[in-house]
Amino acid sequence: MAQINFGGTIEEVVTREEFPMEKALAFLQNETIAIIGYGVQGPAQALNLRDNGFNVIIGQRKGKTYNKAVEHGWIPGETLFDIEEAARRGTIIQFLLSDAGQIAAWPTIKPLLTKSKTLYFSHGFGITFKEQTGIVPPADVDVVLAAPKGSGTSVRRLFLQGKGINSSFAVFQNASGEAREKAIALGIGVGSGYLFETDFKKEVYSDLSGERGTLMGAIAGIFEAQYEVLRSKGHSPSEAFNETVEELTQSLMPLVAENGMDWMYANCSTTAQRGALDWKRKFKAATLPVFQELYESVASGKEAQRTIETCSKPDYREKLAEELKELRESELWQAGAAVRALRPEKQQVEASMIN
Ligand SMILES: NC(=O)c1ccc[n+]([C@@H]2O[C@H](COP(=O)([O-])OP(=O)(O)OC[C@H]3O[C@@H](n4cnc5c(N)ncnc54)[C@H](O)[C@@H]3O)[C@@H](O)[C@H]2O)c1
Ligand SMILES: CC(C)(O)[C@@H](O)C(=O)O
Ligand SMILES: [Mg+2]
Numbered sequence: 001m002a003q004i005n006f007g008g009t010i011e012e013v014v015t016r017e018e019f020p021m022e023k024a025l026a027f028l029q030n031e032t033i034a035i036i037g038y039g040v041q042g043p044a045q046a047l048n049l050r051d052n053g054f055n056v057i058i059g060q061r062k063g064k065t066y067n068k069a070v071e072h073g074w075i076p077g078e079t080l081f082d083i084e085e086a087a088r089r090g091t092i093i094q095f096l097l098s099d100a101g102q103i104a105a106w107p108t109i110k111p112l113l114t115k116s117k118t119l120y121f122s123h124g125f126g127i128t129f130k131e132q133t134g135i136v137p138p139a140d141v142d143v144v145l146a147a148p149k150g151s152g153t154s155v156r157r158l159f160l161q162g163k164g165i166n167s168s169f170a171v172f173q174n175a176s177g178e179a180r181e182k183a184i185a186l187g188i189g190v191g192s193g194y195l196f197e198t199d200f201k202k203e204v205y206s207d208l209s210g211e212r213g214t215l216m217g218a219i220a221g222i223f224e225a226q227y228e229v230l231r232s233k234g235h236s237p238s239e240a241f242n243e244t245v246e247e248l249t250q251s252l253m254p255l256v257a258e259n260g261m262d263w264m265y266a267n268c269s270t271t272a273q274r275g276a277l278d279w280k281r282k283f284k285a286a287t288l289p290v291f292q293e294l295y296e297s298v299a300s301g302k303e304a305q306r307t308i309e310t311c312s313k314p315d316y317r318e319k320l321a322e323e324l325k326e327l328r329e330s331e332l333w334q335a336g337a338a339v340r341a342l343r344p345e346k347q348q349v350e351a352s353m354i355n
């Protein structure tokens, strides 16, 4: 394990140098990895594992998603099965159904988790909120987690670019005595650049807070608030969108990603720096209680309950699609679509498609 100083706290991380792919392949050479669920993480992890040389099969119910798996080269009856058959054949069960879907499938999966098999999650949800999910694995199996810190789409894209996402890993149950190495080997196999250690509860608390907070919920809310103010003061949609979203994603966040917040600030005007440093305090103070409320809602199980209730309904997909449609069709994001289409590289692509 490499010892890394994260802003004054020394943490241990596992890099590909210490745990190379050959070691992961050797460690898992006798295993059949059954990917249960082919939604977003499922295809990314399955394809990365397959491309890395692991023995992978898929378990997916029939329908559109099953057909997607066929398009990706999984062969019905050979490497593509229904959930039950894949879980029977697999020695490592990667449980990548939606968190609500895992509850429905658990009665099918549980009896197939025979001694010395491994149950793998990419989220601490099912195990941590066991009172609500009913997911309690048998004592004689390993239970591990490798959770990529990003969308499955990025997990696959970064892999194809020869890069890697960072992931957390954890062990909940170590029946074999080798669960930790197994978690790391699987984490490397699915395409992680490096892995940091956590436990199931910390993973789910931080993950649910992050996605409801700055990563997805808070950012969308802040965009809407600023856009609405600019529009109400007479600014055009294009101006409001550019000052709220486009500049952030296209110009400033890439600079933050490259070299940190202070460096992005330093590459803006002194006027901008002065104002940002002053207003940052006010935004922090205004949002701190909201983030505290959010964390409490996660830790009390309220967020899990709401997710389970809503995402277990038969029409949950349609309902989510309706809400996303409303977001897409809002003026802000329609302005965004127009702005994106005007990016020079898009126009070049369109021109080359015409010629
Ligand atoms: N989406 C991501 O990029 C991402 C990132 C990190 C971790 N995770 C975690 O990985 C796991 C999988 O997430 P996902 O977003 O890929 O899942 P998802 O929501 O896309 O669902 C995956 C699959 O589950 C199937 N499914 C849903 N309910 C079902 C049911 N009742 N019976 C059978 N199949 C059912 C769906 O058809 C879909 O193919 C979750 O634990 C999630 O928290 C996801
Ligand atoms: C990609 C995210 C937001 O990091 C993941 O946590 C998810 O639930 O999809
Ligand atoms: Mg999540």
Ligand SMILES: [Mg+2]
Pocket: 148, 149, 150, 207, 211
């Ligand atoms: Mg996440």
